Amino acid sequence: MHSEDARVLTMHPNGAPTLAAAHYRALFAHHPEALMLWDPSDDRILEANDRACALLRRERNALLALPPSGLHRGERGALVVFTQSVLEQGEAWTNSLTCERPDGSRVAVEYSARRIRLAQHDHLLLSARDLATVRQRELTSDVDAYARGGVADWRRVERLFASIESDNRLILRAAGEGIYGVDANGVTTFVNPAAERMLGWSAGELVGKTMHETIHHSHADGADYPSAQCPIYAAFREGAVQHREDEVFWRKDGSRFPVEYTSTPIVDRGRLIGAVIVFRDISDRRDAQERLRSTMSELEGLKRRLELENDYLQEELKEETNYREIVGRSRAVGEVVQKIELVAPTDAPVLITGESGTGKELIARAIHGASRRGDRPLIRVNCAAVPAELFESEFFGHVKGAFTGAVADRVGRFELADRGTLFLDEIGELPLELQGKLLRVLQEGQFERVGDTRTRSVDVRVVAATNRRLDQEAAAGRFRRDLFYRLNVFPIESVPLRERPEDIPLLASHFLAKVGRRHGRNALQLSRADIERLQGYQWPGNVRELENLIERAVIVSTGTRLVIDLPGNPVPAAAPVSAAPPAPRAAPATERERIEQERHMILAALEASGGKVFGDNGAAARLGLKPTTLASRMKRFGIEKPRRSGS
Numbered sequence: 001m002h003s004e005d006a007r008v009l010t011m012h013p014n015g016a017p018t019l020a021a022a023h024y025r026a027l028f029a030h031h032p033e034a035l036m037l038w039d040p041s042d043d044r045i046l047e048a049n050d051r052a053c054a055l056l057r058r059e060r061n062a063l064l065a066l067p068p069s070g071l072h073r074g075e076r077g078a079l080v081v082f083t084q085s086v087l088e089q090g091e092a093w094t095n096s097l098t099c100e101r102p103d104g105s106r107v108a109v110e111y112s113a114r115r116i117r118l119a120q121h122d123h124l125l126l127s128a129r130d131l132a133t134v135r136q137r138e139l140t141s142d143v144d145a146y147a148r149g150g151v152a153d154w155r156r157v158e159r160l161f162a163s164i165e166s167d168n169r170l171i172l173r174a175a176g177e178g179i180y181g182v183d184a185n186g187v188t189t190f191v192n193p194a195a196e197r198m199l200g201w202s203a204g205e206l207v208g209k210t211m212h213e214t215i216h217h218s219h220a221d222g223a224d225y226p227s228a229q230c231p232i233y234a235a236f237r238e239g240a241v242q243h244r245e246d247e248v249f250w251r252k253d254g255s256r257f258p259v260e261y262t263s264t265p266i267v268d269r270g271r272l273i274g275a276v277i278v279f280r281d282i283s284d285r286r287d288a289q290e291r292l293r294s295t296m297s298e299l300e301g302l303k304r305r306l307e308l309e310n311d312y313l314q315e316e317l318k319e320e321t322n323y324r325e326i327v328g329r330s331r332a333v334g335e336v337v338q339k340i341e342l343v344a345p346t347d348a349p350v351l352i353t354g355e356s357g358t359g360k361e362l363i364a365r366a367i368h369g370a371s372r373r374g375d376r377p378l379i380r381v382n383c384a385a386v387p388a389e390l391f392e393s394e395f396f397g398h399v400k401g402a403f404t405g406a407v408a409d410r411v412g413r414f415e416l417a418d419r420g421t422l423f424l425d426e427i428g429e430l431p432l433e434l435q436g437k438l439l440r441v442l443q444e445g446q447f448e449r450v451g452d453t454r455t456r457s458v459d460v461r462v463v464a465a466t467n468r469r470l471d472q473e474a475a476a477g478r479f480r481r482d483l484f485y486r487l488n489v490f491p492i493e494s495v496p497l498r499e500r501p502e503d504i505p506l507l508a509s510h511f512l513a514k515v516g517r518r519h520g521r522n523a524l525q526l527s528r529a530d531i532e533r534l535q536g537y538q539w540p541g542n543v544r545e546l547e548n549l550i551e552r553a554v555i556v557s558t559g560t561r562l563v564i565d566l567p568g569n570p571v572p573a574a575a576p577v578s579a580a581p582p583a584p585r586a587a588p589a590t591e592r593e594r595i596e597q598e599r600h601m602i603l604a605a606l607e608a609s610g611g612k613v614f615g616d617n618g619a620a621a622r623l624g625l626k627p628t629t630l631a632s633r634m635k636r637f638g639i640e641k642p643r644r645s646g647s
Helices: 003-010 018-029 050-056 060-064 076-089 131-148 150-167 169-174 193-199 211-215 231-238 283-318 331-343 360-369 388-396 432-444 470-475 481-487 501-519 528-535 542-556 591-608 619-623 627-637
Strands: 034-039 044-048 091-100 106-118 121-130 178-183 188-191 242-250 256-268 271-281 350-354 378-382 421-425 446-448 455-457 461-466 490-494
Touching: 034 050, 044 060, 050 060, 050 106, 050 121, 076 091, 076 106, 076 121, 106 131, 121 131, 178 193, 178 231, 193 271, 211 231, 211 242, 231 242, 231 256, 231 271, 256 283, 331 360, 331 490, 350 360, 360 378, 360 421, 360 461, 360 490, 388 432, 388 446, 432 446, 432 481, 470 481, 501 528, 501 542, 501 627, 591 619, 591 627, 619 627
Parallel strands: 350 461, 350 490, 378 421, 421 461
Antiparallel strands: 034 044, 034 121, 091 106, 106 121, 178 188, 178 271, 242 256, 256 271, 446 455
């Protein structure tokens, strides 16, 4: 306290000596209540005793440096009203203010204040009490009052609880909800059978015990639940019904279960003597709510995934695919189909090799369609077209704000292919520095989106394709060996078209029908001469080149005659109109006649070449066929290779 104010405050009306002033200062300092002296005009705390410092958890100098308005930050209106009441009435009381402690917590206080005159100014002398302590004292006072009432009063209360249990015994036993009673000390007075079943305690084990400490002592996370904060006890402390749906009770075995309860106060002769609590186990309700939330979340995820898959499929439809089904009856095609049937039902990785244009993607689609994942999408990634800086975003996705331009979350190809198939086309073109990132997700089935910390799991079947020899690439250090072995579990080679000429008629007819429908030229037909010319070509572009050539022929052809322009084999110039047309060769009337005619041509060529099949002037060269093609036809027609002349 400031020296001048202390002297005025402690001066006795009859002029007591300085010793009396020191005596009164000691009384102020050691008073059992928290005391403070305020100057309301300057918004200052002039003095505070030890109990005030303890209540507010502040050092004395720190408290004196704090203005009353700072102590009651955020309550300026209520503080002004209280201060004005003291100044105008001479004294006042309030329990509507809270004081802020250094840790940011607030303590509800009860203030009693009186106006005093010091150095020609009005000051406030306040006593402060913790409201929680005040209420505890009131509760203790009620208990003491019962104790002072003697044994008769206590027994009357006991009889009242016994009467409640007796009068409602049938209801208590039949009720499906747990029901128990507590007195004003929180001690259990009765427990019904449903409560016993739910809690695992018998009534004999609970009656006479403090119920909060037995079944309500901790929150769901295990944190302590002070009895002073217990809503069940608040019913008989405050006289108001309490209802909760977000707490737990603890069983005898240490397990817990979520409850919904109502605590209703019991009043006897105007006094609160306890409460009756009705509770129910809401585990099933919580489980149902959680399942509903999970289902809704899953449905939302599926909806989003379907939207993304639909967007992806729409993009895929814009890109024309070679064909919809495998066409061919050669031995090579049969072997590929057999391998597809073997590997499709499994989840084994497949590596498809072969030259460009041989139908590697068609094989991948056939594997996916025949697998158990056929009802899920086949997601295609052209590894040669993915920029290195966008590799992770393309494959694994990113979250909004992960990098410049990431204006929204994006799902990567792996996540789109979850429970489906991921087709990695041109895998040999993937840069070496990115192959390790791909290998990790193939091995672990887990990844993180760019900019995200959450690890996601996927179930993806991988089919890769390349026109390179990855074993040679790995040996040269241009492809990771571990990634090659990971992909090469079940290899399938797509055979080039030049090695299966017997499939060319079927493929050419298939493409002619498809292209003819698209261009409205259904009348065009392939002649035998066209087929032979097509079979004699080497097809460096394979099936893709054949389809493109057929489409070009459809476009340039007029009438019903198909004009095929093979590279290095220009279309002959049209003959002059005045020239006499060549005599037409009679076309075979039946398939049998056609076969016989072709057999006769082979025999004639063999005879003319002296039995020579291969090489210059051999039968194959005379017929314009590849030697392997001629050998295949000779076998089909049952023609033995003749002994050469002079041998």
